[in-house]
Amino acid sequence: MKLHHLFFPLLLCWGSFGESAAPDENRASWRDVIPVLVNQQHQHTLAAVEALLERFPPKHTMSLERQAALLLLDNVLFDPEAAEKPALQAFFIVRTKGVVAALHQAPVTRGARICKLYNHGFIVRTPSVTLAFDLVSGRHLGNDGFVLPDELLEDLACACDLLFISHFHPDHADLRIAELFVRNGKRVAAPEGLWETRPFAEGLIYLKRTADAEQTIPIRGGADSVKVINYPGHQGDPVANNVVVVTTPDGLTFAHTGDQSNTGDFEWIDTVSKTQKIDVLMPNCWTPDLPRLIAGFNPVLVIPGHDNEISHTLDQRKPSWLIRERLGDMAGRAVLMAWGECYDYAAE
Numbered sequence: 001m002k003l004h005h006l007f008f009p010l011l012l013c014w015g016s017f018g019e020s021a022a023p024d025e026n027r028a029s030w031r032d033v034i035p036v037l038v039n040q041q042h043q044h045t046l047a048a049v050e051a052l053l054e055r056f057p058p059k060h061t062m063s064l065e066r067q068a069a070l071l072l073l074d075n076v077l078f079d080p081e082a083a084e085k086p087a088l089q090a091f092f093i094v095r096t097k098g099v100v101a102a103l104h105q106a107p108v109t110r111g112a113r114i115c116k117l118y119n120h121g122f123i124v125r126t127p128s129v130t131l132a133f134d135l136v137s138g139r140h141l142g143n144d145g146f147v148l149p150d151e152l153l154e155d156l157a158c159a160c161d162l163l164f165i166s167h168f169h170p171d172h173a174d175l176r177i178a179e180l181f182v183r184n185g186k187r188v189a190a191p192e193g194l195w196e197t198r199p200f201a202e203g204l205i206y207l208k209r210t211a212d213a214e215q216t217i218p219i220r221g222g223a224d225s226v227k228v229i230n231y232p233g234h235q236g237d238p239v240a241n242n243v244v245v246v247t248t249p250d251g252l253t254f255a256h257t258g259d260q261s262n263t264g265d266f267e268w269i270d271t272v273s274k275t276q277k278i279d280v281l282m283p284n285c286w287t288p289d290l291p292r293l294i295a296g297f298n299p300v301l302v303i304p305g306h307d308n309e310i311s312h313t314l315d316q317r318k319p320s321w322l323i324r325e326r327l328g329d330m331a332g333r334a335v336l337m338a339w340g341e342c343y344d345y346a347a348e
């Protein structure tokens with residue numbers, strides 16, 4: 001017994017003595033383990049995120065569990081090196097595959113199924129058409145691990161009828177995706193002049209930038225068409241940014257704002273709802289005066305995008321809690337979604 005009592009405190013102390021006495025090469029190897037541990041922690045966190053999102057799907061009123069899931073995701077994404085984390089790279093691919101699966105699930109017979117993708121990417125399916133907005137592969141981050149594989153991009157292109165690209169910035173405009181859309185016989189409404197010398201340019205459409213004209217884009221080889229108003233938006237002063245309001249053959253109307261951020265443009269933003277009845281608005285969450293922009297469009301439903309854009313520095317990223325604050329008195333109209341989630345919108 002006596003021996004046991006003596007031995008126990010020695011065991012307790014071993015850690016502190018051992019640490020300071022450890023040879024240098026051992027301490028270096030411990031440091032090598034840290035990225036592995038961090039990655040394992042991300043894996044566990046993202047697995048919990050997926051399980052919680054599955055159990056608590058997108059809704060107007062956010063449960064504490066869903067709020068916690070989005071905050072967990074914020075914490076993984078709020079890292080300057082997020083794109084380098086293998087767990088997040090895998091999550092990006094799995095969540096995008098989930099959208100392809102959701103589009104192949106039950107058919108959309110009324111209303112719309114709206115799927116959110118990284119970064120400001122959306123796919124909207126109605127009974128008559130499937131629209132894509134600002135889809136990106138992740139290639140703009142310059143990290144080979146954070147890029148969707150070509151087969152998956154092709155699956156996305158095949159699932160859609162038409163792609164809209166708001167402006168040329170690479171977190172919105174992805175050459176490879178545009179090329180795959182065109183190669184699969186799908187049209188791409190591109191920003192003025194973008195890729196006009198590329199071999200696939202014959203599949204690109206350059207819409208006029210005017211609030212005063214309704215433009216028509218044929219889909220499925222001219223079997224049907226969508227109506228578009230291409231509002232002349234801007235990112236700051238210098239960058240032309242197309243803000244599209246698209247009406248489907250079944251009479252539903254969807255608006256996507258790209259990187260809209262120009263206070264002078266409120267001159268037309270404030271009046272959009274006078275001529276347009278918007279079902280769903282997909283604004284960039286960081287736009288100046290988000291409640292005023294929402295009021296201008298006056299949509300039934302708001303689904304913010306461009307959250308946690310990991311090519312931006314931390315001060316430019318917008319986590320879920322900050323988007324909720326930025327929505328202000330418009331929060332009741334909004335449904336916050338994570339990458340790979342879909343929401344079935346029941347039109348009135």
Ligand SMILES: [Zn+2]
Pocket residue numbers: 169171172259306
């Ligand atoms: Zn952007």
